[in-house]
Amino acid sequence: MFRCALTSLALLGSAIGFTVDSRRTSNGSLSYKDPSITPKERAQDLLERMTWAEKVTQLGGIRRAVSRTNGKPVFNETSFNAIRKTQNGKLGLGLQFNHVNDVLPIVNDLRAQQVDESRLGIPYITIADSVNDIWISGGTLFPGTVSMSSSWNLPLFEQVVAVIREENLAIGVQWVLSPEVDLAKDPRNGRNGEMYGEDAYLVGEFATKYIQTMQEKDENGWVKVATTIKHWVYGTGSGGVNRASMQGGINHILNDLAPPYVKAIREAKPLALMASHSSVDRIPLSINKYLLQTVLRGILGFKGLIMSDANAIEYLTTESKVASSRSGAALKALRAGLEHELHPGGNGLFTELIYQANETDIVALVDTSVLALLEIKFTTGSFDRPLPTLEQANRTLRSKEHLDVNRNITRESIVLLKNDGILPLRRSEVGSIAVIGPYADIFNAGMYAACNATDPAYGASFRRSLEREIGTEKVHAAAAAQEAGFAVVMLGSGFGTFNPATFNNERTDGEGYAHVDLGFPGQQQQLLDAVLNTGVPTILVLSSGQTFLLGKSTQPSGAILHSWLSGEFTGDALVEILFGETNPSGKLTVTVPQANGAFPVAYDYLPSDDVGGFGSATLYDWHWPQLTRYSPLRFGFGLSYTTFAFGEAEAHSSAATKSHNATSVIVTTSLTNTGGRAGKEVVQLYYRPKFSVIEFPVMKLIRFTKIELGACESTDVRFEVPKSELGYFVNGEWHVDDGGYSFWIGNSSRKEDLELVEVTI
């Protein structure tokens, strides 16, 4: 264990000390220590004081401070100091299963030591993955990204991000490696659970909300937590494999993949961006000057710091083999536009730049890169904020308010895919329930959650939640299905935090794992078959970041729910839904394929990709047989315990006026809750121009809103879309068509759930 001679308290004093005492240099010029001048000015001033070696050390950092052995946190001082000598720009907390009470004292000492021992007092900035919680045990554990996007509830998501932000701040994390705006277009990709879904507009809305909320400024004008939008740019790698190559041309990239970046960069200004691991058109993003400079900096106007993905610079020479040495890889990456290296262990490749002090272009690029990092540090107050105390952290983490927000989003994250009337259960009619399937006992939080699924102290599995609700004696195991007279089967796939020591041997989902088969892993289908064959009424519950084939073999289930990746209240929320205490309101953000080879299956394919069109194709059309492109479990779909009816839709275009400075399209309808109980509905607006200059998808989401209505309540719905938003990029130029447009409004992307209105603009 690392022991630091200085206590946190002493360091805290010293940290505050220098911000107060050192506003000016001796000659009276501006000083980087002066918080009253701009972050840019401070960064520039500091840069000018730094030696070449000091600059190069800022280009990397330490990703994993505290590891874990035999269930206990371990800090290796020797290896830490070895890395720190050449890479000290940032600090990562280490393995996420360590508890805040163990980690914070160690990390605080490390932070203080760095300020104290560095010539110019330059602190680390603490950086962490932050997907469904803080990157350390002890915080509020939300459900996974795909779960939260299934809520389609942006105001609620904003509350979630505010919680994660406050919990990050409470442990001194000033920079997160989120949001991930990759599109879940290929059901084989093991990382789909980390994504907001298949639709670029929806992803852009969630990501922009994430960045705006995370980067909110505090009373000092400091950004609370900097964000990293990623991975520029990724849609589907070859074979659905995460790091594999893509073929994309500029129209594909700008129209299919870039919209979340366009929106986030314009409206939320993420302070950093991570380049993807993939090659696009055979050029790895880490050396893809065209996509980093011409497109990202030029066309999209990104101004923040560009960092590498983990090990990406090394992979240039070890995997894609586009550089013949480590130093060659570093030079190519720097010259292409990478400014900071994420390198989880050992020596990063940017440390090789130390030997380039006499290369003018490299010196200039290193200056730019260091400046970008220093500006984030100053912008987030990393030079100025006191170190967090454990006491304050424990007051903030898992507060009642935080847990309430978590319960709320969890309730809306579960999607009801099928219900033949079996749900909700009437408590009076349900005696015992047989709970069957491995995922009833697994806390399936995903790979980027600070949670060990086998730790019973944390979160509730579905079985535990149900036992709490109806009593242990009424929850039966598999053999008792017939006897219980009622079964819940919970199947899925997961990142095997089930057994952290050997997690790479057991997992069936998550980063690095692609699904060549979309059936249930292992013997789960046989288990389901056995239960369904008993004829006992059965509810199928899915748990995973992925979609599964839900065909003939699952059809006899009376109801199907997808709970995606669990938060700590997913078990409870499932029980609430089973018994009707919560009315499900989640909607699919990824389309469920109908056959193993039927992908891409996302709803927004190009018209020439499926000439059969909406459900009218025959075998002689140019497509997959049996209409498999048109999935009934389609983007935007999800059932409720109540019913909703739309009024007649209307669309008109409004010319620019004094109050509207642009031509817009206004689509209106009304929504009525025609069922017997309160519920929430997601109203969705899709469109396409009738004719376009280059191919345009058969339809694209352009607006959505989630509305709560009591039984028999009604409300007007009105969407306004500026004409300028209806365009698309043609070879890098934004183009908006004049003429006819089709708009569809309804509660899913399925034709049968939509009303078509046409308008000429």
Add this chain to the structure above:
Amino acid sequence: MFRCALTSLALLGSAIGFTVDSRRTSNGSLSYKDPSITPKERAQDLLERMTWAEKVTQLGGIRRAVSRTNGKPVFNETSFNAIRKTQNGKLGLGLQFNHVNDVLPIVNDLRAQQVDESRLGIPYITIADSVNDIWISGGTLFPGTVSMSSSWNLPLFEQVVAVIREENLAIGVQWVLSPEVDLAKDPRNGRNGEMYGEDAYLVGEFATKYIQTMQEKDENGWVKVATTIKHWVYGTGSGGVNRASMQGGINHILNDLAPPYVKAIREAKPLALMASHSSVDRIPLSINKYLLQTVLRGILGFKGLIMSDANAIEYLTTESKVASSRSGAALKALRAGLEHELHPGGNGLFTELIYQANETDIVALVDTSVLALLEIKFTTGSFDRPLPTLEQANRTLRSKEHLDVNRNITRESIVLLKNDGILPLRRSEVGSIAVIGPYADIFNAGMYAACNATDPAYGASFRRSLEREIGTEKVHAAAAAQEAGFAVVMLGSGFGTFNPATFNNERTDGEGYAHVDLGFPGQQQQLLDAVLNTGVPTILVLSSGQTFLLGKSTQPSGAILHSWLSGEFTGDALVEILFGETNPSGKLTVTVPQANGAFPVAYDYLPSDDVGGFGSATLYDWHWPQLTRYSPLRFGFGLSYTTFAFGEAEAHSSAATKSHNATSVIVTTSLTNTGGRAGKEVVQLYYRPKFSVIEFPVMKLIRFTKIELGACESTDVRFEVPKSELGYFVNGEWHVDDGGYSFWIGNSSRKEDLELVEVTI
């Protein structure tokens, strides 16, 4: 029926007449009727004499002269004449199931009528698909394209193409819609059987041979048959669907898809090219000026005529919706670079250009387009050749020499994928054989063959061939497997020429059909299971243009043969192989996937697409689980009844000398037939630079040769590759790396079948 007042004989005289009498115009200037001046000069002269309307009619033609009803040819004069008025550039024969004896007299009359009735005596040029035979019944029917490429025997393939050429010439077909150089990269694509396989080098070799042979010049200097290289540019459409969109950037297109074009354009000069139906990067090829002009004309230097694919210009407004009207679509296509329209029925869209006589740019583009077509007509002697006679046609078609070539290529087109020792059968040990499975009785020639699979007069199904060989009484049906003590199960998929009247309802492969499941269609797997469960020794024979999953469920078969798409002697060749009269020598030209969602699976993936690499991956690597990218049934693999051994390989680079005007790499080894019987082996050379500027595949085929050796015979093998061939395109510029290269030599692309040699250049 159409009745023409003129007889073929009279027309023949008149056709010859004008070539002799009209060499000069009255003022003595050059005349298009003069065969002694160049085709270009003749075309230019003729163009200058043509009216606007005459020009526009040359931009299209009639695709389907003679149709078929109730098993009889039908000619509809009214509809023919309606189309002919506005489109008379070319003539197609019609439905391929009609017999030459019925079709040739009708078509000859039509050809004569056109010359006779047109003001300037401009003939049609007769055009036809020509994949595994002429586009009419009565010719020699070869196996499908994927079958013939599986021979890896270029000299033999040259003989095949010469046969098809002579048979085309004998019926007056001067222009074929082949070769297809699309790459069979996605096992879901229903057109893979029409392709030469997954590897761009192999495809380029076959396509270049096809074009060189087909376009051979006759004694008059006329090209015998013009070719159409197609479809520029196609690899894998979204979802494996044939006409669907692609995302490709320029490096993907030039390095992965274009190599067959590069080679064919440089070495064989195809007179025409067909643009693909697909959108690339959202821009349909029919209006993709960048790919048609900048890349195809500019970078690749293509000089021939560019034609549309069938209906492609219409689809611009009806499907991809990038043009709002038929005339708009025509203008966009013409302006992008299309010069001729393929429009199977009714009015083509280029007929709309008749209204553009006053648009200077359109007039110039139409002139260029007409000139391109006229030049093909003059180059191929279409103005000068006499009409073919039925007598001559019948002497040429299906001559003994032609049938012998067919038997030879068919024997080498079948790939032995597995053999546990059951093959070859010893006649003395085989009593009866149970022949089981639908494809034992189907003549599965593919969609572009002039063959009706239900017509017993044509070609032999496997069952018929076997009955001929061992006697009807020894060939048993399914129920008798146990009794026979030996079974051959023949499974597959096909284009349902099985029932031509309703072929679109029964087919399971072919154009327009994509496979979301790579298992056997229908109940075939259950049939195989039933036979294998009897424990009777079983040989599995596959028949289809596609690959199937060959996993656990097919493993109990003692041997597996893939016969691909049948030619008329496929049944016979299978029987020869079963009894060891022919030693199998075919090799896979497409890799067989190991799981339903495991694609792309082609051997030449990029290094970053499967970081696990050659067989060393674990579950934590970035790939599909269970090493499914590395298929044991891999490109280049195929078994023999004998065994071959390679000597030690050597590689060295030779500097440019007087006899070598370029630096080359020379790889040598020896090959010995170490088994007990004569056989043929395909020696394959693969390579990659150790480091490259942009990503380069893990290996690429660069040379191959097929060698026949008697038992115990040995031979030296030597490949020489100029350094200039080892490069690749970087953003349109050819680049060759200096430094280290890896070469692999062996008899498949599987690591275990290859020897690595390294060389520095």
